[in-house]
Amino acid sequence: MSINQSDLRVIKTKRGLREAFIRLLLEKGYDAVSIQDIATEAEAARVTFYRHYKNKEELLVDCIDVIYEDIAKHSKQVSNEEVQQGFSPTLAFYQQIQGDGEIYRLLSSSQAGHLLMKRLTELVAERIRVQLEVRFSTEQLLAPFDIIAFHIASAQIGLANWWIENAQPYPPEYMSQISFWLSLAGSARAFGLEKFPIGPPEIPEKMG
C-alpha cells in the first residue's frame, strides 16, 4: 500500500527525480518541463513519478527541502566556529549562492520562484523562531515570536533575492553582515540615529 521511504530503491529513485528536475528547471523553466521529461531525464518510467509525487509542485517542494538541508548543514559547520560574531549562518548562505549558485537562480524564476522563496522563508523563519524560543521567554519579548522570526526571514531572503537579480553588486561578506545588522540593529541606526525614539506597540491578543 504505502511506500517504504527507507527502501534503497525509493531513495535512489526519488533522488534521481529531484536531480533530473533541477537540471531541467535550469534548462527550460518550470512550465516547460513535463512529468514525462522528468521521468526520461531520470531514466525512470513516468508511472514511477506518480508513485512518489502527486504533481510537479510536490516534487519542487521536496527539492527545496533537500536544498535547504544542504544549506543548513553547510551553515551549521561554520556557525559553530564563528557563532559569536553572529554573521556566519547568513554568510554561508551568500557564499553558497555565489559559488554553485545555479540552484538559487531559481529563486528569481517566475514560476518556481514563489514556491522556492515561500518555502525557504518558512524554513529560515522556523529556524529563527526556535532559536528565539530557546533564548527568550514569552514575557521577555516585546513582540510575538512568529512575527519577529518572519520579519527577519523575509528581509534576509528578499534581500538575497535582490542581490541575485541585481548581478551581485556587493561581496557576499558584506551582504551577510549588513543584512544581519539591519535586522538586529534596525534601519534607524543606519540613518545615524543612536536609538529609534519610539517604543514597541503593545502586543494584542492573538486571534484564531
Add this chain to the structure above:
Amino acid sequence: MSINQSDLRVIKTKRGLREAFIRLLLEKGYDAVSIQDIATEAEAARVTFYRHYKNKEELLVDCIDVIYEDIAKHSKQVSNEEVQQGFSPTLAFYQQIQGDGEIYRLLSSSQAGHLLMKRLTELVAERIRVQLEVRFSTEQLLAPFDIIAFHIASAQIGLANWWIENAQPYPPEYMSQISFWLSLAGSARAFGLEKFPIGPPEIPEKMG
C-alpha cells in the same frame, strides 16, 4: 495581420479577458484555470484568447498593471492625510487586505504570487529609496540606499504575505505598527536590548 490595439472590439475583448481571469484566479487559483475557462467566463471564444495572448502568463502580466493601480490608488489616498505619523501607508495596505481586498489574496497564490510580490516589493523599495535620498546624504548613511530600501520593503511585503496566509492572527493596526517598528528599531530591541552592541560593517566599493 497584426491586431489594431485601438479597435473598440479589441479593447473590450481584452478587458473582458482580464476581468474574467482575475475572477477565476481568486476562485480557483492559477493552475486550475484553463484558457477555455477564461474564454467561457469572458463570454468569448477560446480562439479569441490566442489572438491576443500567447499564454496565461502573458495575460497575467497584463493584469498586474491593473491590479497594482488599485493598490497604489488606495494607499495613496490615505498616505497624503496621515503621512506625518509614519505608519499610515503600511496601515492602509493591511486594512485594504482585510477589507474587500480580495485581490491581495493573489499575493499568496503560487504562480501569480511571485510576479505580484516581486513587482510590489520593487515598487515599495523604490518609494522608500526616494524618501531616503530626500532626507539623507550618501555620506550620512551607514549602509547603501538600495540595500536599506530593499531590506525594509522585503520585510514589509513578506510579513504581510505571512499574515494573509496565516489567517490574519493579529489586527491590521498592530501588524502595520510592529512591522514598521521592527524595521526601524531593529529586532534586538524586541529582545529587550537597549542597543545592539555591534556597529555597522564598513561599506565596500559597489561593483558592476
Add this chain to the structure above:
DNA sequence: AATTTATGATACAATGTGTATTGTATTTAG
C-alpha cells in the same frame, strides 16, 4: 533463499493546447 515490493512496460480515458478554416458581425474609413 523466500518473500515482499518497487519498478518498467503498456494501455486508456480525459483534458488541455495551439492552429487552421470559413462565415458573420462590427468597426473603421472613404
Add this chain to the structure above:
DNA sequence: CTAAATACAATACACATTGTATCATAAATT
C-alpha cells in the same frame, strides 16, 4: 451613409499532457 477592412464565433483537428490501472520483472528486505 456606404463599402472595405477586420475582429469575432463556430467548428474541426493533430498533438501533448495528465492521471490511473494492470501485470510481469527486477530488486531489496527479512
